[in-house]
Amino acid sequence: MGFRLLPWEYGIRNLFRRPLRSVLTLVGLALVVLLIFVVVGFIRGLEASLDVSADRQVVIVHSLGASENIENSSVAARTPSVLTASLAGIQRRPGPSGSQVSYASPELYLGTNVVFEGDGQASMGIVRGVMPTALLVRRKVQLLAGRWPVAGEVLVGRLAATKLGHTERDLAVGRRLTFEGRSWTICGIFAAAGSALDSELWCPLDDLQQAMKRQDLSLVAISLAPGAAFADVDEFCKEQLTLELQATPESAYYESLRKHYSPVRTLAWIMVILIGGGGVFAGLNAMYGSVAARTRELSTLQALGFSRRAIAVALVQEAVFLAVSGSLLAAAVALSSVNGMAMRFTMGAFIMRVDSVALLIGCGTGLILGAVGAIPPAIRAMRLPVAEGLKSI
């Protein structure tokens, strides 16, 4: 490097010479980085939920113009039979008595008020009326407890409690809910790999239709056979003008939802930048104070023969070491408490994810905070004349 550096231990020992200040700075840095982990974990969780929700093999057939608001979609009850009879590209499997079972799931999808047993307050929940073929199309759904619902029963998603603002105990098997003017008994719990389905309530389709006094459907979800083209479904829907159908790949549907939430993500990233900026200024303040308190000591080091650059590097080393320690502490807290936390959101609920990208951003920000926060005070320390520094109190 061309000049002799101060011993590494000098910077470490300095931190222990002023333990209270060091601890306060460490905790402050850790809090800033933890906040960044929380915000990035929120963004990553939201994005992951939308990514996982989309199945590239699934096409949603809904009413014309309802691609961005499936709740308002209404298709004729005969749509599933028309689709399965006319489209060769729908995946099929052998059924009982030599029949073929098509991977077509007619569904009724709506947001409605849900009232818990013994609780007068209503919460907005997402209900989906389904048939058993839903399990063929919604491949990520797995039953965790209980069984498939029969008349008067409902299956709850793993994150439905978070969506409804209640505890998991309130949605245990055997408890009762009321929605659409009827009482429903919880018969099981399902998980859907962290997708949007995790926050839904599933009940038998015909049961829900009777409760709502309607015979139509919201959509038909079909699973394409390997090699089948979405264009076949799109073309068929375009020909069925009287049914007023539109086909949307499920991946495109969730992509449009992702765009819908881009202002939220943008705001979250702005928060990350602001938090990081605030951390830089706080670090600058702390380091300036630290340098000012050690003016005589730093001047003494210069008098002993250490160059100003070496002293500046030592100051940056101290700050970076504190910042990295704070980042690792924040990472440990984030991984143990923030990662996996269920978060209620408009579209349902999702799980916050402190994944490798979040760790990189959080720890990288911490590193930058330490370096950037130390450089101006280090430069200031370099400029101080030795004679003046030795005379300072």
Add this chain to the structure above:
Amino acid sequence: MRKLMKIMAANVGLVLLLVAGCNETSTPVASNSGSQRAADGEKFLLATEPEGAKGVSEVRQHVKDGDAVVVVGRIGGDVKPWVDGRAAFWIVDPSLKACGEGGDDDGCKTPWDYCCTPKEDLVKAMATVKIADEAGQTISTDARELLGLKELQTVVVRGTAKRDADGNLTVIATGIYRRPEKK
């Protein structure tokens, strides 16, 4: 002590490297040969307008399955009247006015969706147009690329009518004439 500090520093650096992850997704980029597709579409484009063109609504009332038809309409009926990747699209009877054409400009960004027209009236004035190959399969090229079409363009389609039990009209086109736009 110095050795211990160096080991600590190396470990910190290693941890930071380990947490670095990246997700890369790559989507295959299809090579386009737009000029080739346009050249393929030339054989379906007619140099002169076929005689006896009738509007979509009139054709829907009288034509039967398998009849030869010449139908005129404007491309539209939805925000996306095309079938992506296929030579198929919707046309609407020219008597219907697209959004903003009635004199009052409502600033609609997609006037070809005819959202100002009641849905039940619109559906009765629409037909699907498909360009098929010799085997009867819809050509796997977007109609916009194949024929140089765009929304609200008036086209005269010569072909064979296909009717189903619900009365839906599909025209299997053998030729398409693009009417010049009025200036």
